Amino acid sequence: MRQFLDFEKSVAEVETKILELKQVDHTQNPNVLDEIKQLSDKAEKQLKALYLKLTPWQKVQVARHAQRPHTMDYISTLIENFTSLAGDRLFGEDTSIVGGLGRFHGKTVIVIGIERGSDTESRLAHNFGMAKPEGYRKAQRLIRLASQFELPVITFVDTPGAWPGIDAEQRGQAEAIARTIEACLKATVPIVSIIIGEGGSGGAVALATADKVLMLEHSIYSVISPEACSSILWRDASQAAQAAGALCLTAQDLLRLKIIDQIIPEPLGGSQRNPEIAIKSVDNAILESLENLAGIPQQMLLVKRREKFLAIGRDH
Template sequence: MRQFLEFEKPVAELESKIEELRRMSSPGEINIADEVARLSAKADSQLRTLYAKLTPWQKTLVARHAERPKAARVIATLITDFTPLAGDRAFGDDAAIIGGMGRFRGAPVMVIGTEKGTDTESRIKYNFGMAKPEGYRKARRLMELAGRFNLPILTFVDTSGAFPGIEAEARGQAEAIARGIEACLLAPVPLISTIIGEGGSGGAIALAAGNSVLMMEHAIYSVISPEGCASILWRDAAQAPVAAEAMRITAQDLRRLGLIDEVVAEPLGGAHRDPEVAIASLGNAIAHALEPLKLLSPESLRARRREKFLAMGKLGLG
């Protein structure tokens, strides 16, 4: 059964009526197809109206939707001959970061993603997508491996942030994230990063300092979660909707600010309503972004990447 968000309640009621009518119908009874069609059209209209004016907080809820396609599903759909690689060669393997080699539309690539999990068991396994130092060191290792074998890198980001536990700090969380960003910037191959759900803090940018940064239409990307921001500024996590508005965390805001390169359209009602269509749309966007980068030298790729991110901190003075 589909999970509805609180603001989708009007649509949920209509779709519940549609399902009830379909269950009631049987051969020989009154044809209810016209009523189902009428309610379906009304539900679609309601959904279109709701999603045309989502607030930043509502987009946050969509980005976190339990049924939204996660990195593992995106990789399984877009990448063929995928061979997962594990471990950071220093401490251990971090399940929150998945990665390996495969083929994207026939061409070899290196793929890295943050995986949240889809149910209670898998969320615990993947630590809710919050990577530890060994995860970021694994990502760095795979980026360096991609450089040696001249493999374009595709990253898929969906994390609320790096794991904040004491053990992660003891093993050098900040250094591992910094080295991850450095690995992105130094990679001699094309790097396409996509925020597919949540892009939270340094835990996200460690995989997202790419030549081209894409965002799904209802994804979010920010230095801190709305709840975290609200707890700091107002000492009240309930102010998260206000914080989300002020932080400019939506794909549309970030595109206007020049912090990402492209917004990838999602099906009506969000990627969770039709994951296959959403992932196919993402695949087309990645292919379009990757093609011109294949023509550039390693020096040009590095220089453009560096200039791109340095420019974000400049202020117009004239």
């Protein structure tokens, strides 16, 4: 069953009416089909009007929508023969970050992604997409493996941020994130990162330090969550909508600021309304990016990646 966001109330009412009419025997009432068509057109127009002028806070809500495709949806659809590789060889396994080997359009790649889960059970299993140090150290291991065997790296980012618990801090959370960023900067193979939902804080940057950083149209990427920002600046989490506007966290803002490289269009109403189309769009964008990076010599790849991140903020 489709879940509607608060600002989609008008669309929800129309689509609920459509569902009711579809239960009516149209052979007994031939006008029902015409009414369904009229209501469907109305719902589409309302949805288009809403999504043409989303506020930053509404973008946050769309990015966090529970029915958006998650990392494992992309991996299971786009990566053939995916073989998960577990553990950091130092402490243990982290279930928030998944990674391994697979084939993308016939070529072997390393895939790393943050999985946040889609229901209560899977969210608990994946710690709500908040990785611990062992998750980032697993990512480092896979990135080094990619360089060793000259395999491109694809990362999927969808996290509210790294796990903030005492256990994570005791095991060196900040160091693990910093070392993952370092591993990405030193990788001698192309890295393409896609922010598919929420890109929160250093937990997202760790896997988005890439040659090409792509964002879905209604995803977000920020140094801190709007709620946390609101709590710090206004001592009141209820100012999150205002904080979202100040953070410049939308894909459109970040492309303008040259923090990301490309926006991937989403189906009308967001990826959650048509996951198949969204996943296909991501597929095409990854393929194009990898093809563009394939011919760049290793040393030049390293220099261009380093310069890309050093340049952020210079002109603003």
